[in-house]
Amino acid sequence: MSKYQAAVRKKQRELVLMYPFVLLGKIAGHLFRLKTRHRHFLFFPSADIGGSIKVNADITACIANEKPLIIFSKKPRNNKFLPLFQQEGVRIIDLHKYIDNKLYHFVNFFFRGVLASWINRAEHPVVFGGESLFFYKIIPHVKKGTKRIELCHLNTWFPFSLGFIDDMDQRIFSTPKIKRDVERQYTASRLPQTYYDRLLFIDNKIDIPALQPMNDRLPxxxxxxxxxxxxxxxxxxxxxxxxxxxxxxxxxxxxxxxxxxxxxxxxxxxxxxxxxxxxxxxxxxxxxxxxxxxxxxxxxxxxxxxxxxxxxxxxxxxxxxxxxxxxxxxxxxxxxxxxxxxxxxxxxxxxxxxxxxxxxxxxxxxxxxxxxxxxxxxxxxxxxxxxxxxxx
The missing domain is CATH 3.40.50.2000 (Glycogen Phosphorylase B;)
Incomplete structure (x- = not known):
């Protein structure tokens, strides 16, 4: 059995075990609907200082006029980048108090159903995950036709995310090296070309100031x-x-x-x-x-x-x-x-x-x-x- 097959089977077993809690969440999401309308659902860990978090904020800024909904899922250490996400038209829901707790993990299952219900009510929804484990937990529950896109900066989670690659339409990598890493993983699992076709590399952005000529000073x-x-x-x-x-x-x-x-x-x-x-x-x-x-x-x-x-x-x-x-x-x-x-x-x-x-x-x-x-x-x-x- 390949690592891909083992990861998929593990995911399927977990989906069966959590189904009652997810179903209950879907019912709750149907009864308690979002008061705002969104097509874009962005799943991020937190607003802590960091390079990957800054990229998440840059992506938010570039589609802020689409009025996306951001879901934060991890307990923040400092949240100092929060102002970068607080833009006009952007709604933020921080769920870390409910879903980032191993002692009450069934609550995490419940919220997967709630959010899936909200996403499934949207027309042509787009679900985007930027280094968010909770993103992987959500995407098996969203309706067919939902655009599901992941952004990777590190290869740390590749063994875990391998079980969810059938649930993703596009995987973006911020460096060519990380993209090559996942290609090697796919090759080891003998996956067909269709999986490679979903991989895309996009550079991060920075502010580029006007160039000041370098002088010949020493030291x-x-x-x-x-x-x-x-x-x-x-x-x-x-x-x-x-x-x-x-x-x-x-x-x-x-x-x-x-x-x-x-x-x-x-x-x-x-x-x-x-x-x-x-x-x-x-x-x-x-x-x-x-x-x-x-x-x-x-x-x-x-x-x-x-x-x-x-x-x-x-x-x-x-x-x-x-x-x-x-x-x-x-x-x-x-x-x-x-x-x-x-x-x-x-x-x-x-x-x-x-x-x-x-x-x-x-x-x-x-x-x-x-x-x-x-x-x-x-x-x-x-x-x-x-x-x-x-x-x-």
Missing amino acids: LQVLFVGRGAPQKRVHLIAAIAKELHRKGAAVHFSFVGDVEAIIPPEVAACCTLHGQITDAAALHREYQQADVLILTSAYEGLPLVVMDMMARGKVVLSTNVDGIPDYITDKENGLLITETTEPGIVKQGVQLLEWLIRHPEERRRIGDNAYTYTQSHFSKEVFDKAYRQLLL
Whole structure:
């Protein structure tokens, strides 16, 4: 039995067991109808700060004139992105108090029926899930003809979502790498071409400011932005900074994020440690003041900071991992570290930064190419057009 067959059978068993509660919810949804009319039903986890949540807000903004209904299903940690969703015409229902509780999981089943009843009363409904587990729980219960679309930023849920792929008309991926991951999953399960035809890649969007020409100043300003997670391998950036400082190179490193414990004291003494910056304007000032963004991650999709720095005509210097080479072409719109061992990464990182110091004209050329790339891939116009074609 393939993993796909096992996942489908598991889903079918669960549908049978929960049927009485779902049926009761459908009856309640018929008796207690929505007082507002909607065709678009958007299922999101919460309004917490985060890249995927920002994309959910961007999608909401692009179809706000259609008056969608948003369903939040997870207990929020901070809800600081809530104002991004509170737009004219958009209605929000936060159900996390009722459905995000394992002790009363039958209530979750009940609300699946309620929401399915509301969706099924709409004409030509569209159900969209942005990194929402509750979305998968809803789609088996909606009527035939409902357009069901999923957005994936991570491959974390692929084993779980495999059982629901027959219930989805379109699966969107925010990086080509994530799309390739699901294609490999389909190949392992020997699924027919019709399943692959439902897969679509759409880039995220960012605000693209007017390009300010890069100057030839020294020292070269190198910036890291991110978490201090092991994946990021910040200790390699610290080693690069240490070696360049030892050689007396005209370069200065700045770090944004919870990385203080990772940076050795002798490196911290010659760098700037900003800690975490939560104010967007302050963070964007750091982007603008930098010349180079450096990443030495073991794996990456496409961090928003990469997009933001490219949109400012900056040079992105990154390890050649996962989704990064889908966007960065070495010596064209960025620089790639191709070494894979940690000593090799440090050595090549030092060499590439020294090359940028010696060749300011290359910094300008690569930065200009990066800016041009963002205009054709990450603009609001490109993003909105793609999602409106799918959702309307």
